[in-house]
Every structure is written in structure tokens, then in C-alpha cells.
Amino acid sequence: MNIPFENFTSFRSGQEETIIAIRESKAKYVIVNAPTGTGKTILGMMSSIGHKSVYTVSTKILQDQIAQDFPEAVVLKGRSNYPCPRYRHILHFGKPAMADSCSKKGCAYLLDSDCQYENTKLSALRSPYRTLNLSYLLTEANGPGGFSNQELVILDEADNVEQELVGYISLELGKRDKELLGSYNLSEPEYLSKQETWKPWSEELLLILIPEGEKLENLGNNPPEYLISLKKQVKRLVSKLIMLRDCSDSTWIRYEIEGKTVYKPTWLTPILSERFLFRHGKKFVLLSATFPEIGTYCRMLGIPESDAEVIELPCTFPIENRRIVFDLDSAVDMAYKTQDIDGLLKQVKIILSRHKSDKGVIHTTSYRLKDAVMSLGDKRLTTHAVSDREAVIEAFKRSERPLVLVSPSVERGINLPDDLCRFQIIAKVPYQSTQDRVVSARLYGSKFGQQWYQADAAQRIVQMAGRGVRHGTDTCVTYILDSQFKKLYVQPRLFPKWFLEAVDIGDV
Ligand code: SF4
Secondary structure, three states: OOOOOOOOOOOOOOHHHHHHHHHHOOOOEEEEEOOOOOOHHHHHHHHOOOOOEEEEEOOHHHHHHHHHHOOOOEEEOOHHHOEOHHHOOOEEOOEEOEHHHOOOOOOHHHHOOOOHHHHHHHHHHHOOOEEEEHHHHHHHHHOOOOOOOEEEEEEOOHHHHHHHHHHHHOEEEOHHHHHHHHHOOOOOOOOOOOHHHHHHHHHHHHHHHHHHHHHOOOOOOOOOHHHHHHHHHHHHHHHHHHHHHHHOOOOEEEEEEOOEEEEEEOOOOHHHHHHHOHHHEEEEEEEEOOOOOHHHHHHHHOOOHHHEEEEEOOOOOOHHHOOEEOOOOOOEOOOOOOOOHHHHHHHHHHHHHHOOOOOEEEEOOOHHHHHHHHOOOOOOEEEOOOOOHHHHHHHHHHOOOOOEEEEOOOOOOOOOOHHHOOEEEEOOOOOOOOOOHHHHHHHHHOHHHHHHHHHHHHHHHHHHHHHHOOOOOOOOEEEEOEOOHHHHHOOHHHOOHHHHOOEEOOOO
């Protein structure tokens, strides 16, 4: 098989066979469980050759990474990443307006092919290889229609697809939105909890907002900043209200969080996922290093398991480099009502003294437990709040000292190769909080909820364990201290084989 990408001259072991299997699969959904080190991007890119296709990821960082590795692919980001030459003189929230403030009608820059966003989009539409982020694909394919009707859609980081899709469909009303609706005397429905009132309310709003949006269509060359804001706000509300009007049913929930009101589906249904994502392609390749259990995953995405083929790749990293240590004798009970914090801290101290010269991470799941671990007073421990998370992580990486990062939120999106992390502690099984409205609606609203809850926690454990082992000669041991892990461990279907083979029921 020829490789048309200049940075790749040969395949790693197993890659060519996997690419052939993906290409030959007749399934609509090909789910490829590809642990770190298997090179999943090249699997996706090679699978797309000869097909009208798009490759999607969920972060800009990954888009940049792909741009570096695959210069043949056109990377197209969301509009807010490109300057708008027409409105660059207008300060929008203190910065020059970007292409998400676009008012195309009568734009001379567009006519002169001088708009960077439009030019990049055109190149992407014409290129055989294009990389988008998933939220952009959803907006484009369901809006103007660009990038719809694909032969193949590759969804990288596909463990995130459900969250992205639910987020795309949900309506969030912030303070500014509520003020706008109030100005039309159209605040929220009278009986808020009654879903039947949402549709007539959204219909009423749309009758006002759609003509408002049309009036704002052409803003000319020098609009006041507030009109740019209003146009964006109305456009967003119209698209979300249409989804609420057309799709909400008794399984949707409404709740308040941090001053916002959220309307969202508890689960994706087959109708929702087909309408907003899966109708845009004939075949989908879903790539991830950490899928939840596959039956649960298909149900979460609203796709029939019978239409899915699963390709599970082995982990190429030696088992001894990625050990997961779980000792039932010394494990502590961290169940919500019977938490043994003293027992936990005792075990943490033992492990810290064993790894005196090593950097490490302690995953605490909650800020409350993070504070308990920090109360040990060990000078190697470093932690963060929500606001300084990035800065603390960067300082941790740069430090020459054997620091230990204590965090409830580094289970994904952070790579700590080699000496940046030689050991990890999972202090508590990362079940999601039942205080969260969506979590409780899922967990207590259907039998499937319990299955999802456990699969989600197992998936998070696999993600945590992956932070410290990033290549074949990297080593990092992960200690799981919570005896609740046993409830998951005895259900092997919840974990990939390559994870289970590294679990070592030994002395902590
Ligand atoms: S088409 Fe014109 S208004 Fe729209 S982003 Fe480009 S330059 Fe700005």
C-alpha cells in the first residue's frame, strides 16, 4: 500500500492490516480501539484515501498537531480563529472582530477573494484531505451544508462524540440571552418543568427572532459593535431554539447552573444522532484510545450495535512499563457514605516515600478529596484551583524537583511522558457526581443509567492510567487505592484487554 503522506515512509507493525480491515468493512460504524502508540491518525488518514471524506478531532491542539504531521491536509478551524478584514477596525469584546462576526452580503473582501476564512474553507472543500473540529462540522453540515454528504467521516477522539453532540443540540441561556428574551417579554415558559410548554415558547420566540436575524443580515461596512454581538446572539439562539422546538421530548431536562439555564436531552436518541451527525456520511470510522464498553457506547451514541464493527488493537507498550497495581488487602473504602480518608492518606504516604525521587500524579476525582490529600503537608505536593490549572500544570512540568501533582481534573488532555510522571495514584474510583443534574437523570431515569455510570467510571480509570505512559520505552506505575474498583474489575467487559493484562493484584 502506497503512503501518500511525506512524513510517513513505512507502517508500524499491524497498521497496514488495520487500514485494510477498516477500508474493507461493510459496517456503517467502524469502531477502532487504538491505544496510545498504535498511530491512530495515520490509520484514519490512510482509510480516507480515494473517498470524499473529512477527518475530525475535538481540539484545536490536535488540529495543529495534524497540520504538522500531515501537511497534505487542509486544516479548517472555527470562524473565530480567523481575522475578518472587513471588520478588523471594530473592537469586539476588546479585540478586533474575527470571522465569526461575518456579514457576507456586500463584502468586498469576499468578492476579491481576500477573506482568509473563506479561502481556507474553499481549499478544504476542494482538498482530498481536510481536518475539522467536530463542533465546526456539526455547525457547517447542519447549517450551510458544507462538508455534509461524505462517503467517509473519521471521528478521532470518538469517546468525546456523545458529549459534543449533546452540547451541540442543547440550549444554554446565559444572562445576556435572558435579558434579550426579557426585552421581548418572552422570558421562560410559565411552567418551567413542563416540557409541553417549551415548544410553544420556542415557537413564539422564533416568530420574533427569525425576522430580527434577517434584519441583521447585512450590517454594512461600519456597524456598531453591539449590532455585531446581537447578530451573533440571535443567530445562535435561532438555531438552538429550532432544535428545542423540533426535538425536545419528555426525556429532556431543564436545570440551572452558574446563572445559566440549560435545556438538554438526557440521552442521544437514534433520531437525534442521525439527524445531526450520522446522516452526513455513508460510513464512519470512530477512533479512540479509550472507548467505554462498546454496547454502552453504541447506546450512548444512539447507533445500533448490529451496524457497528469493532477493531480492537493491542497495546504495543510492554506490560511491565505500564503496571496497574491494585491490592485488595490494603485498599481503602472510598464509597460515598463510608469513605476511609485516614486509611487513604496512610496509603498515599507509603507510596510517596517509595517514589521519593519521582514525579507523579494523584488523581482525586473531587476538590474535597484533593484538599484532604494536600492536608498531608508534604512539600512535594502541588495542586491547583479551576482558575490556575494550566499555569500549575506548566510549572509542574518545568520543575526539576520530584513534585507530585494533586488534581481532580487531569484524567485527559495532558501528556506526561518519561520523567514527568513515573507513578500515579487513583485515590478514588472516578464515578461522576450524582449532584450533577444530568448524571442523576441518567442514573435514576432508566435501567441503562447504571450500566452507563459504571462504564463511564471504568473509562475514566483507563484514561487516568494513560497519562504517564506515552511511548514504548516510557514507564509509569499506577496505584488504585479505592476498594470500589473491585466492582468494576470483576466486569472485564468494562475494560480493554490491554488494560486488564497490566492489572497487578499485588502489594501496594
Ligand atoms: S466574508 Fe467579509 S465579512 Fe465575512 S469574514 Fe470574510 S471579510 Fe469578514
